[in-house]
Structure formats: C-alpha cells, structure tokens
Amino acid sequence: MAMFESLSKRLEGIFSNLSGQGKLTEDDVNAALREVRIALIEADVNLKVARQFVERVKQKAIGADVMGSLSPAQQVLSIVNEELIEVLGGTDDKNKLDLSGAPPNVIMLVGLQGAGKTTTAAKLANYLRKQGSRPLMVAADMYRPAAVKQLQTLGKQLTVPVYSEPMGANPVDICANSIAYAREQACNVVILDTAGRLNIDERMMNEIITIRNRIQPREVLLVADAMTGQEAVRVAQDFNQAVSLTGMILTKMDGDARGGAALSIRSVTGVPVKFMTVGEKMDALEPFYPDRLASRILGM
Amino acid sequence: QETDTITDDLWDELEESLLAADVGPGTTDWLIERLRQRVEEEHMRTGSQVQRALREELASLLGPSSSLRFAKQSPLTVILVIGVNGSGKTTSIAKMAYRLSREGQKVLLAAGDTFRAAAIDQLKEWGERVGVPVISQHPNSDPGAVVYDAIQAAQTRGSDVLIVDTAGRLHTKFNLMEELKKINKVIQKFIPDGPHELLMVIDATTGQNALLQARKFAEDIGLTGVIITKMDSTAKGGFAFAVADDLGVPIKFIGTGEKVENLIPFDPQSFVTALFAQE
Numbered sequence: 172m173a174m175f176e177s178l179s180k181r182l183e184g185i186f187s188n189l190s191g192q193g194k195l196t197e198d199d200v201n202a203a204l205r206e207v208r209i210a211l212i213e214a215d216v217n218l219k220v221a222r223q224f225v226e227r228v229k230q231k232a233i234g235a236d237v238m239g240s241l242s243p244a245q246q247v248l249s250i251v252n253e254e255l256i257e258v259l260g261g262t263d264d265k266n267k268l269d270l271s272g273a274p275p276n277v278i279m280l281v282g283l284q285g286a287g288k289t290t291t292a293a294k295l296a297n298y299l300r301k302q303g304s305r306p307l308m309v310a311a312d313m314y315r316p317a318a319v320k321q322l323q324t325l326g327k328q329l330t331v332p333v334y335s336e337p338m339g340a341n342p343v344d345i346c347a348n349s350i351a352y353a354r355e356q357a358c359n360v361v362i363l364d365t366a367g368r369l370n371i372d373e374r375m376m377n378e379i380i381t382i383r384n385r386i387q388p389r390e391v392l393l394v395a396d397a398m399t400g401q402e403a404v405r406v407a408q409d410f411n412q413a414v415s416l417t418g419m420i421l422t423k424m425d426g427d428a429r430g431g432a433a434l435s436i437r438s439v440t441g442v443p444v445k446f447m448t449v450g451e452k453m454d455a456l457e458p459f460y461p462d463r464l465a466s467r468i469l470g471m
Numbered sequence: 472q473e474t475d476t477i478t479d480d481l482w483d484e485l486e487e488s489l490l491a492a493d494v495g496p497g498t499t500d501w502l503i504e505r506l507r508q509r510v511e512e513e514h515m516r517t518g519s520q521v522q523r524a525l526r527e528e529l530a531s532l533l534g535p536s537s538s539l540r541f542a543k544q545s546p547l548t549v550i551l552v553i554g555v556n557g558s559g560k561t562t563s564i565a566k567m568a569y570r571l572s573r574e575g576q577k578v579l580l581a582a583g584d585t586f587r588a589a590a591i592d593q594l595k596e597w598g599e600r601v602g603v604p605v606i607s608q609h610p611n612s613d614p615g616a617v618v619y620d621a622i623q624a625a626q627t628r629g630s631d632v633l634i635v636d637t638a639g640r641l642h643t644k645f646n647l648m649e650e651l652k653k654i655n656k657v658i659q660k661f662i663p664d665g666p667h668e669l670l671m672v673i674d675a676t677t678g679q680n681a682l683l684q685a686r687k688f689a690e691d692i693g694l695t696g697v698i699i700t701k702m703d704s705t706a707k708g709g710f711a712f713a714v715a716d717d718l719g720v721p722i723k724f725i726g727t728g729e730k731v732e733n734l735i736p737f738d739p740q741s742f743v744t745a746l747f748a749q750e
C-alpha cells in the first residue's frame with residue numbers, strides 16, 4: 172500500500188502536460204481536486220467535510236488564470252490554502268478566549284477520555300496567570316483513579332490553587348461550591364476539569380449538561396486530540412448539542428498528526444479553535460494560528 | 472431482482488464506508504482494486520458476493536487471532552506496554568492484571584511512568600482495586616531503575632507475570648524513544664528472552680496517525696502486539712487493517728470501557744462485522 176506522497180508533487184504530476192499558460196479548465200480542476208480530497212482524508216479531515224470543501228474550492232479554481240509566476244499546481248494549492256485558512260476562521264476574533272464577564276469567569280473543559288483536559292487545565296491556568304489573572308482550578312473528575320491527585324500535583328507545581336472535595340462528592344456540587352470558594356480567594360478565573368466521557372454515554376453527558384446549566388460558564392471548550400480520525404465530527408456535534416461549545420483546544424500538536432479533525436469540527440459546528448497544545452510541559456500552550464494549521468493539513 | 476447487482480453506487484458506498492471507518496485512502500484503494508479483480512476472476516454477479524469478499528479480505532489483513540505469549544525459558548513473563556499519550560496504557564494494564572490474576576497467575580506491576588503527574592498514584596490505585604502489588608519509586612526517578620527493582624521483586628516473590636507501565640510518548644520524540652530503548656535493555660539484561668510481549672496501545676478514535684505511530688514504535692523497539700482501546704466509542708478503529716498488515720503485528724486485545732472487565736481478546740471476525748455496524 173502506497174505511502175502518502177506530498178500533495179504538491181502529485182499536483183505537479185497532474186499538470187505536467189499543461190503549458191502553465193491560460194486558464195484552468197473544469198477537467199484540470201476536477202483532476203486536481205481529486206488529489207486534494209485524498210490528501211484531506213489522509214490528514215483526517217472528515218469525508219463529507221472534504222467533499223464539501225473541495226466543492227467550494229472548485230468554484231474558485233475554474234477559470235483562474237495561471238499566467239503569473241505560479242505553476243497550475245501552485246495556483247490550485249494556493250487557492251486551497253486560502254480557502255482552508257478562511258474555513259479555519261481566518262483572523263476572526265472568535266479564535267480568542269472571552270473572559271469579559273463579571274468575575275469569576277468560568278472556563279469549562281470537556282471531551283473524550285485521554286484527550287488532554289487535565290493537562291490543558293493547568294496550562295491554561297499558567298497562561299492566564301502570566302497575563303495577570305488569578306486562576307483557580309477545580310477537580311471535577313470523580314471517576315478516573317488519581318484524577319484529583321493529578322490536578323493537585325500540577326497545581327502545586329504551578330502554585331495555582333486547586334479546589335477539590337473528598338472522593339464520592341458530586342461533580343455538579345463540586346463545581347457549584349468552587350465558585351463561592353473562588354470569590355473567597357479572590358480568584359477571577361475558574362477552570363473546571365471534568366472527567367473524560369464518551370459523547371454517547373447519556374448519563375455522563377447529562378452530568379456536564381447539569382454543570383453547564385447550573386454554572387453558566389463563560390467558555391465551554393472541547394479538548395480534542397489532534398490525532399482524532401473521522402469520528403471527530405460526530406463527537407463535536409454531540410458535545411456541542413449537549414453543552415453549546417464556545418471553542419475547542421487542539422492537543423498533542425507536537426507530534427506529526429496533521430490535525431484535520433479541527434477543520435472538520437470547525438466547518439460542521441462552527442466552533443472556533445482557541446488554542447493548540449504542543450507538549451507535556453506547562454508552557455506548551457499556543458494561541459491558534461489558522462495559517463499554520465492549514466499548511467500542516469496540506470503537509471506543506 | 473436488480474437490487475443486488477454490482478453498480479458504481481455499490482463501489483462508491485463501499486469506498487465511503489471504509490474511509491469513514493478510518494481505514495485510510497491507501498488501504499481503501501488497495502481493497503477496492505483487489506475486489507474489482509476478484510469480481511472478474513470469480514465471476515461475481517451480486518453485491519452480496521462483493522460484500523462477502525470484502526469481509527474476507529479485511530479479515531485476512533488482520534491475520535489470525537493471537538493470545539498472550541508467555542515465557543518458556545524463564546519462570547517470569549515480562550510484558551512492556553507502550554504508546555502515545557492518553558491512549559489507555561495504564562487502564563489496559565489494570566485490565567490485563569485483573570484478567571491474568573483471575574486465571575491464577577501471580578501478577579506484579581511496575582510504575583514505569585515516573586513523569587506524568589500522579590501517574591504512579593493512578594497505577595497504585597488500580598493495583599489496589601485489582602488486588603495486585605505495584606513496584607514504584609518517587610516521581611521523576613529513572614524508569615530503568617524502577618524496572619530493575621520490579622524484576623528483582625518479581626523474582627524474589629516468585630511472580631509469574633510482570634507488567635511494566637511506561638509514560639505516554641509521541642513517537643516523534645527522540646529522547647523519549649531512547650528512554651524506551653533503555654527500559655527494554657534493562658529487561659533484556661535480566662530476562663534474556665524478554666520482554667515476552669511488547670504491546671502498543673492505540674486509541675480507537677485515532678485516525679491515520681496510528682500507522683505512523685505503530686511503524687515508528689515497531690522500528691525503534693519492536694512490537695509483538697497491539698491493544699486497541701475505547702472501542703466502546705462510535706469510532707471503528709479502521710487503521711487496524713493497515714497496522715496489522717503493514718507491520719505484521721497482531722492485535723491482541725480490545726478495550727471496551729473504563730472498567731477492569733472491559734478488555735476482550737481480539738476477534739478478527741467480530742472486528743470486521745463491527746466496522747459496518749450502524750449506530
């Protein structure tokens with residue numbers, strides 16, 4: 172089974188018998204977009220999203236001039252790249268964290284098991300504190316063995332306070348109680364670390380619905396693993412429907428995953444990417460740059 | 472009846488269901504080509520025949536089912552568990568420990584993840600729940616030293632199986648892959664035919680990166696098997712076909728939940744059936 176060959180190389184191949192002059196015809200474009208679609212799927216972009224995306228690009232590419240210094244392949248790539256950046260949110264302000272409510276502003280992290288919520292909670296606390304906030308982290312995972320200890324350990328490392336209750340406490344109550352505690356401690360941002368859960372686990376999804384309704388967080392962020400495959404769309408849709416996501420954080424981008432899941436999630440739910448995480452250390456959190464992710468998805 | 476003929480729509484549907492299950496464009500192309508060839512050669516007439524042939528091809532990519540390998544020369548079997556961050560290594564170790572203990576094996580666990588916050592506590596808590604002792608040192612201590620300790624302890628106590636937990640690591644991190652080689656060497660020094668299993672844990676919700684991961688781990692330290700976790704999700708784990716076929720490494724277990732009982736031996740037939748199941 173053939174390994175993935177770089178998209179630009181494959182496009183050069185397709186256009187090799189085109190003179191590099193004139194306009195891109197529908198046939199040229201169709202042939203090129205077949206390769207683009209495969210490259211997107213190879214990058215874990217959802218099948219349907221890839222198809223819709225390619226349709227959008229098609230309209231822009233047919234009839235485009237290829238007279239300038241760009242080869243036809245480069246021309247198509249550049250149209251695809253621009254469109255990707257656009258779909259990923261461009262320079263949209265929605266990509267930024269919104270903490271403009273009356274303090275304490277609450278950020279709730281949700282997602283599948285092992286996506287990186289707990290680690291990301293600590294990175295966010297670290298990031299916000301550097302910006303002058305006083306964060307509080309809340310250990311609302313009562314299920315995973317040593318989940319509370321994990322957050323407490325990170326809190327100690329960072330000297331950021333952690334609110335927790337003894338085993339057996341109800342996660343909804345823990346979150347509610349933490350708000351009063353934040354006020355007492357003069358913390359102006361509260362980060363809720365919830366347990367990992369499957370989007371099809373009704374009982375567990377009801378738990379975060381209840382927390383959301385009770386606490387009314389300013390931000391509800393889906394923490395999603397950059398390595399996620401085709402199911403990312405379904406997962407994000409289910410979480411979005413349950414708790415009305417305000418954004419997502421794409422984790423583990425320090426590997427070689429292409430991160431196509433983020434494109435799928437953004438285009439199907441409209442939920443913007445707000446941060447990317449790029450390592451296990453506490454400073455490995457970056458603001459989201461759509462152009463970088465676009466290049467990454469295209470393997471450029 | 473014309474409903475079961477082999478049409479372009481049928482090919483499109485097959486392609487789509489494979490891609491949607493994370494089988495990946497490369498393997499999907501290969502499968503479709505292979506099926507078209509078989510349709511010719513075997514004079515297939517119906518869509519059902521094609522569907523059946525596809526299931527055969529898929530199952531044959533996975534290879535036969537394969538159970539855990541135990542030590543022949545030494546009394547102690549060592550199982551080393553590796554994989555990228557958050558895939559489900561520690562939980563799968565607890566599940567294996569539970570399973571093996573119930574089969575009458577004397578199991579010992581080694582807390583080889585000394586890096587991640589509370590990773591040692593997590594394994595210890597699982598050990599208590601399952602009733603299996605855990606050998607550990609302080610956070611940030613050398614994982615090689617933990618493994619050394621654990622082998623000594625296993626030999627003194629007369630354990631049958633030692634399962635070693637390791638920190639999650641992305642396959643692209645040179646230093647962390649070197650650390651893993653070192654852990655492997657410590658095992659080999661004391662148990663020359665070990666580790667008897669080198670199991671890589673992959674999350675079923677992973678997409679095409681799974682193959683890159685598996686390939687790198689296989690190259691750097693070798694793999695004897697794969698565990699696919701989180702099969703209770705809506706993801707199908709279609710990368711398994713490329714992983715099993717390309718690397719020739721069998722899938723040994725499937726994780727189907729967060730409880731200790733949620734680990735089942737891998738069965739190629741039911742995996743293929745589940746691939747086409749509608750939720």
Ligand SMILES: Nc1nc2c(ncn2[C@@H]2O[C@H](COP(=O)(O)OP(=O)(O)OP(=O)(O)O)[C@@H](O)[C@H]2O)c(=O)[nH]1
Nearest residue numbers: 284285286287288289290367423448449450556557
């Ligand atoms: N390499 C890398 N590892 C990460 C990153 N973010 C998180 N991790 C690791 O991923 C693993 C899982 O992270 P957690 O924070 O425990 O994930 P979680 O979502 O809280 O997990 P559950 O609570 O079990 O659902 C840990 O080993 C983290 O160190 C990242 O950006 N890069």
Ligand SMILES: Nc1nc2c(ncn2[C@@H]2O[C@H](COP(=O)(O)OP(=O)(O)OP(=O)(O)O)[C@@H](O)[C@H]2O)c(=O)[nH]1
Nearest residue numbers: 284285556557558559560561562639701726727728
């Ligand atoms: N639904 C489901 N969750 C699972 C399964 N296996 C593990 N998990 C969950 O996935 C999360 C991560 O599991 P861990 O065992 O901590 O993963 P790990 O690979 O040891 O993680 P690191 O050591 O941080 O790299 C936990 O919340 C587990 O409960 C499974 O088969 N199904």
Ligand SMILES: [K+]
Nearest residue numbers: 702704705706
């Ligand atoms: K499944």
Ligand SMILES: [Mg+2]
Nearest residue numbers: 288289312318
């Ligand atoms: Mg957690």
Ligand SMILES: [Mg+2]
Nearest residue numbers: 560561584590
């Ligand atoms: Mg672990």
